[in-house]
Amino acid sequence: MGRAVRIAMVAGEPSGDLLASHLIAALKERLPDAVFFGIGGPRMESHGFDAWWPMEKLSVMGYVDALKHYREISGIRRQLKKRLLDIQPDIFIGVDAPDFNLGLETSLKSAGVKTIHYVSPSIWAWRGGRIKKIARAVHRVLALFPMEPPLYEKEHIPVTYVGHPLADIIPLQTSKQAVREKLALPRDYPIFGMLPGSRQGELAMMADTFVQTAKLICERYLPNAIFVVPLATRETRLQFEAAIYRQQASDVPFRLLFGHAQDALGAADVSLVASGTATLEAALIKRPMVITYKIAKFSYWLMKRMAYLPYVGLPNVLAGRYVVPEILQDDATPENLAEALVKLYEDKENAEAVEEAFTEMHLQLRQNTAEKAANAVIECLN
Numbered sequence: 001m002g003r004a005v006r007i008a009m010v011a012g013e014p015s016g017d018l019l020a021s022h023l024i025a026a027l028k029e030r031l032p033d034a035v036f037f038g039i040g041g042p043r044m045e046s047h048g049f050d051a052w053w054p055m056e057k058l059s060v061m062g063y064v065d066a067l068k069h070y071r072e073i074s075g076i077r078r079q080l081k082k083r084l085l086d087i088q089p090d091i092f093i094g095v096d097a098p099d100f101n102l103g104l105e106t107s108l109k110s111a112g113v114k115t116i117h118y119v120s121p122s123i124w125a126w127r128g129g130r131i132k133k134i135a136r137a138v139h140r141v142l143a144l145f146p147m148e149p150p151l152y153e154k155e156h157i158p159v160t161y162v163g164h165p166l167a168d169i170i171p172l173q174t175s176k177q178a179v180r181e182k183l184a185l186p187r188d189y190p191i192f193g194m195l196p197g198s199r200q201g202e203l204a205m206m207a208d209t210f211v212q213t214a215k216l217i218c219e220r221y222l223p224n225a226i227f228v229v230p231l232a233t234r235e236t237r238l239q240f241e242a243a244i245y246r247q248q249a250s251d252v253p254f255r256l257l258f259g260h261a262q263d264a265l266g267a268a269d270v271s272l273v274a275s276g277t278a279t280l281e282a283a284l285i286k287r288p289m290v291i292t293y294k295i296a297k298f299s300y301w302l303m304k305r306m307a308y309l310p311y312v313g314l315p316n317v318l319a320g321r322y323v324v325p326e327i328l329q330d331d332a333t334p335e336n337l338a339e340a341l342v343k344l345y346e347d348k349e350n351a352e353a354v355e356e357a358f359t360e361m362h363l364q365l366r367q368n369t370a371e372k373a374a375n376a377v378i379e380c381l382n
Helices: 014-030 062-068 070-087 098-110 130-137 149-154 165-169 176-182 200-221 234-246 261-267 277-285 297-306 314-319 334-346 348-365 369-381
Strands: 006-011 035-040 050-054 091-095 114-118 140-143 159-161 191-195 226-231 254-258 270-274 289-293 326-328
Touching: 006 014, 006 070, 006 098, 014 035, 014 091, 014 114, 014 165, 014 369, 035 070, 050 070, 070 098, 091 098, 091 369, 098 114, 098 130, 114 130, 114 369, 130 149, 140 149, 140 369, 149 159, 159 369, 165 277, 165 348, 165 369, 176 261, 191 200, 191 261, 191 277, 200 226, 200 234, 200 270, 200 289, 200 334, 226 234, 226 261, 234 254, 261 277, 270 277, 270 334, 277 289, 277 314, 277 348, 289 314, 289 334, 314 348, 326 334, 334 348
Parallel strands: 006 035, 006 091, 035 050, 091 114, 114 140, 140 159, 191 226, 191 270, 226 254, 270 289, 289 326
Antiparallel strands: none
């Protein structure tokens, strides 16, 4: 018997932790003795991953936040690179986090380590120049979305379309009544999902706006509305509770959940979702939503200058059109958001059209992702 296969990985946030944990599970079926180490989260650790640093160290938002943490993050990357160059793992898999991973992958690849980047950076949306950097950094890209492979093939970069794991996990139909029963919510009240983000930086930007929006909906439009708010961590829950207190909204019927984002989306008639992976979850659950986002003014200006597409929300990007409204940055006032949400709530015909568009998307993304990704990794190892 040869020695165990050594697989180094870096994931920088919850969505990457989820992807990587599924990939580890699929690889362990094929390579039962393989060892996994690097930077990761609790889901990866539950599959035996050895996290040298917790992934929270890498979870930053926008340029301003990244600059604040620059010294710590580049220190971690320096130490990690040194350890990996000493160990010479059989393969390195960077899961998303391109700003951290691509530079690391470039160094490892030139030192003879096989490198894979899992989750194509959004070169279709902005910073297309990065494709040259990706070519230098990796032996293969694993792409989640169908519009990505042609961009890599054009540049002769090996790429495998693996679909999105959420499309495998989330059922094709989610019964609103069943989820309401599970959460002990009334069957026939207007229910709004409110997903202000999973990171503290997002809550700092969004929590007050979300609370004010809910307050307005209750005061102006639908006095018996209920607002279901899934929050990922104790810290973000405290941030949201502080916003309720600041906005004097303690009489607004908020139902705060720990996690359970998919339940919140499934129970809701309409949701307000901070742009990110949650918008894809909402699309796969096939409910109407309003996508919103606020980041530091400078970061927004920079992203707008570099952007190629008119939309930022994944569901609209994938559909190639506005299936759901996006209300961003300075336009994201409680008045605008409340009005858009209530309008969507009342438009049952639109809800049917949304469901149809999102069902098509779901089928396209359902590819048995972990299995396909594991096959690509093993092909690369051989």
